[in-house]
Amino acid sequence: MLLEVLALCGYGLWMLLGLALALGIYSAGRSDVLVPLALGCVFVSAGLVAACLRLPVMPEWHGWRIGIAHRPTREALLALATYLPMLGLAGLARGDEGFWATRLISVGLMLCSLFCIVTSAYGYRIRRLATQAGMTMQLPVSRVLSASYGGGLWLWVCIIFQANLTGGAVELWPWAIGLLLMAMLLGLVDGLGWQSLREPGLGEQRRRTHGLQSRRFLAAVLICAVPCLSLLLVPILPGGRWLALGAATACVIGKSLELWLYDFALTRSADPDAFWPGDRL
Incomplete structure (x- = not known):
């Protein structure tokens, strides 16, 4: 992932x-x-x-x-x-x-x-995901938004390391606002994707997917919370450049974790006895 x-x-x-x-x-x-x-x-x-x-x-x-x-x-x-x-x-x-x-x-x-x-x-x-194709219609939209958001954060890193941050760097705020809006859209689309796993009739998968929601919280923090906070602090802090690098790295780690959980929830839905992450914790 x-x-x-x-x-x-x-x-x-x-x-x-x-x-x-x-x-x-x-x-x-x-x-x-x-x-x-x-x-x-x-x-x-x-x-x-x-x-x-x-x-x-x-x-x-x-x-x-x-x-x-x-x-x-x-x-x-x-x-x-x-x-x-x-x-x-x-x-x-x-x-x-x-x-x-x-x-x-x-x-x-x-x-x-x-x-x-x-x-x-x-x-x-x-x-x-051939057997769950109907449950993943939002996948292309999610991938485009994920690529735009993740790529935007790394482009932000390239820009921020070559920019002059003195005086608040007003010219950087449009980039930051655009990435904040993109984070909101990504969270909405991914939330709909997880919601599709909880549709009536999925039985045991529905119950266990609900358990995965708590594990997704850490991924959501790394994907959205950490980068969004960094976007607000980078232009005003003296060492903000390194916050941008940390935010982009956190997004990669968080998205990898989320995709792994989502992929596991879909591909193992046909096997209700499969071991789910955290079942033995």
Whole structure:
């Protein structure tokens, strides 16, 4: 789950960066573009490297078992194609982001990242949640919001470490407000997803899922409470830069925990005698 969350953050980082560059609202410095591009590349490529090494934690990458006589899935091909606009944008970043080619390739990066997030959500549902497809209709929306929120926090880290925080840094507040609103939307959508597991007729699963809600509280604190508090404190505290880094890291850990709990609740629903996290505590 950690590698999946890192990939979401990477695609979300690329998507928001491409959108900001296409709209001309992002800093025009070359390093301001290359740093988030490189960070997103590290996040996105972590799962690919693990799959290439055939590590047990990542046996397949976007449905493709690398090294076995299998052709890449369409989902994997789209994920690989997303590297092309990323490399193109890295080559075009020269400090003048008003150049039409830079804006065009930024739009391409944004769209490829968005399509990759959506197709991976549908692929995940088909491969692992086929019997509960009706319960996970909100999954693509949740993944897009998660990627935007997580990627936005890491883009915020890149911005905050290159910004001048003296005088309150008024120009940073729009980014903070946008991330706060995104956190609210993500909490609402994810709450609906958990609520779908408590529909009448799910029997034992409904009772046990209610028990998982208490364990989700820690994940919610790491995903929303810690980053939102950091967003408010970063521009006004002298050492606020490190709060931003801690908030983005906390979001990754919290989202990994939440996805693991949610995945466990769905995939084990067919086995009422399965061991649930915390049943023996």
